[in-house]
Amino acid sequence: MLTNAFILALRELRRNKMRSFLTMLGIIIGVAAVISLVTIGGGATRQVTDQISSLGSNLMMVMPGRRMGPGQGGGGAPFKLADAEAIAREIPSIRAVAPTSASAVTAIYANENWSTTVTGTTDRYFDVSNLKIEEGRGFAAPEIRSGAAVCIIGATVRENLFGRQNPIGSKIRLNKLSCEIIGLLESKGQSSMGSDQDDTVIIPLRTFQRRISGKTDVNVIRLSVKDGVSTDKMKKEIGYLMRERRHLSDAEEDDFSVMDMKEISTMLTGTTKVLTGLLGAVAAVSLLVGGIGIMNIMMVSVTERTREIGTRLAIGALEREVLLQFLVEALVLSSVGGLIGIALALIAALAVSGLLQVPFILNVPIILESFLFSGAIGIVFGFFPARKAAMLNPIEALRHE
Numbered sequence: 001m002l003t004n005a006f007i008l009a010l011r012e013l014r015r016n017k018m019r020s021f022l023t024m025l026g027i028i029i030g031v032a033a034v035i036s037l038v039t040i041g042g043g044a045t046r047q048v049t050d051q052i053s054s055l056g057s058n059l060m061m062v063m064p065g066r067r068m069g070p071g072q073g074g075g076g077a078p079f080k081l082a083d084a085e086a087i088a089r090e091i092p093s094i095r096a097v098a099p100t101s102a103s104a105v106t107a108i109y110a111n112e113n114w115s116t117t118v119t120g121t122t123d124r125y126f127d128v129s130n131l132k133i134e135e136g137r138g139f140a141a142p143e144i145r146s147g148a149a150v151c152i153i154g155a156t157v158r159e160n161l162f163g164r165q166n167p168i169g170s171k172i173r174l175n176k177l178s179c180e181i182i183g184l185l186e187s188k189g190q191s192s193m194g195s196d197q198d199d200t201v202i203i204p205l206r207t208f209q210r211r212i213s214g215k216t217d218v219n220v221i222r223l224s225v226k227d228g229v230s231t232d233k234m235k236k237e238i239g240y241l242m243r244e245r246r247h248l249s250d251a252e253e254d255d256f257s258v259m260d261m262k263e264i265s266t267m268l269t270g271t272t273k274v275l276t277g278l279l280g281a282v283a284a285v286s287l288l289v290g291g292i293g294i295m296n297i298m299m300v301s302v303t304e305r306t307r308e309i310g311t312r313l314a315i316g317a318l319e320r321e322v323l324l325q326f327l328v329e330a331l332v333l334s335s336v337g338g339l340i341g342i343a344l345a346l347i348a349a350l351a352v353s354g355l356l357q358v359p360f361i362l363n364v365p366i367i368l369e370s371f372l373f374s375g376a377i378g379i380v381f382g383f384f385p386a387r388k389a390a391m392l393n394p395i396e397a398l399r400h401e
Contacts (some may be wrong), residue, residue: 013332023297024337026290027377030339031370032348033286038366039349041276043358047390058095059128060231062087062221062238073227076246076255078217081205083245087221091237093229095207099218101208107157107201108173114160118151118174118201128222133355136168136183139204146148147206152183154198172201177201177211268308287373291381294330298385302326323390330377338374342367 013020074328082101100121107114123139126132143150151172160165162235167181188197209216225234235258242256323355346362353360 002096013329013336016325019297020333023293023333024290024340026286026292027334027337027374028341028344030285030287030290031338031374032345034370035224035345035363035367036349036352038360039345040352041354041362042361043274043353043354045276046359047359049171051155054086055287058224058227058229058231058261059130060225060234060238060258062223062242062256062258063191064219064256066388078215078219079221080216081218081254084218086241086245087223087238090241091234093226093237094148095224095226096124096127097126097206097223098122099220099221100125101205101217101219103208103212105174105201105212107153109161112161114157116157116199116201116252118203118208118210120203120205120213122205125202125222128224130302131188132186132305133183134186135166136173136181138183144204144206147210149177149179149207149211150182151179152185152202153181154185154196154200155187156196156199157201164352165345174203175202176204177207179207209252214271235260287377289333289375291377294333295381295385297333298326298330299388300381301329302389304383312380319390323386326389327379328383330378330386332378334374334378334382335371338371341374342371 033318061173064078079099081099084097088094098121100119102117102119105116105118107116107118122144123141129196133317136152138152139148139150142148151174153167153172161167161172167184169181173364179306185198185200185202203212205218225231238258239254242258243254246255247256319394345367350360386396
């Protein structure tokens with residue numbers, strides 16, 4: 001009986017091809033939108049995780065000011081170089097400490113100029129931030145101590161100022177500072193926040209303080225802990241030390257914050273997952289619209305086939321058989337629409353992932369869930385028309401014109 005119902009359902013689809021396609025369109029769009037958005041969102045989440053992992057799993061950052069959030073916020077005094085030295089000296093589980101300060105500048109070489117970010121730091125910055133020098137060399141200890149006019153540039157700065165020319169040994173001007181390029185960083189691409197990690201110039205911290213900012217402030221202290229050491233423990237030890245150095249009483253709140261990569265990764269991936277879920281929920285609304293379209297067309301079909309239904313009932317067909325026939329037709333409509341939607345979604349997700357340069361992550365569970373949900377939509381919205389067909393009075397149905 002079920003096999004015959006499917007055969008009859010497919011015959012009805014072929015008989016009214018255009019109407020069947022338009023009926024399925026809502027399901028096709030809904031399934032395609034949900035799967036493609038969730039797939040792209042999953043790829044974006046993976047990209048965020050990978051990019052944060054590339055910074056180093058043991059990376060921590062100490063920043064002045066309380067962490068921003070609902071009911072929070074507030075500034076704090078900048079750090080000093082002595083604060084970073086105290087962390088390196090008094091907390092033995094710290095592997096490397098890099099005090100940093102940054103500012104926006106215009107880099108100039110010959111007739112070319114480029115707006116970029118200059119970062120003042122020490123030689124430990126490259127180890128802490130997992131940066132590698134592709135050409136040239138890093139800072140020498142005397143250059144860091146004396147504040148020498150030397151710099152290391154990223155690939156974006158090189159491309160915009162030098163093109164294919166080798167920049168090692170050339171001099172660029174950063175505002176009023178003229179510095180010699182001694183190294184070129186290995187390209188890292190965009191960060192998880194969308195910024196270009198190659199658009200940077202790195203100079204010794206003392207050079208930055210004397211020639212760029214004119215202050216002895218340190219904006220951020222970056223540090224990495226030794227393998228196997230709990231970052232939660234490190235956060236507490238750093239907190240105790242910073243409170244002591246900043247002379248905070250027990251009644252005063254921290255005027256600084258300590259964050260690790262695990263916390264930053266959780267925050268960013270959580271944000272992308274929430275956005276993906278919201279977009280998927282909005283796209284799922286079109287599935288309900290498609291279900292309403294199926295119910296509308298099935299009601300029209302019942303009206304058109306009233307005499308046929310009356311004839312079947314009159315020659316002995318049972319009500320449940322008529323009910324099953326129309327439910328199967330609705331199920332076939334929604335299921336075929338779901339299959340077409342899945343195919344379109346995978347094509348769209350693959351194309352958009354390549355365009356946005358995010359990984360293509362095939363999410364099999366969401367594909368199965370979307371297909372099953374599309375089938376359920378057909379059954380739920382097809383039940384009322386099917387029941388109406390099954391409850392027809394054979395005599396009245398045969399009289400129908």
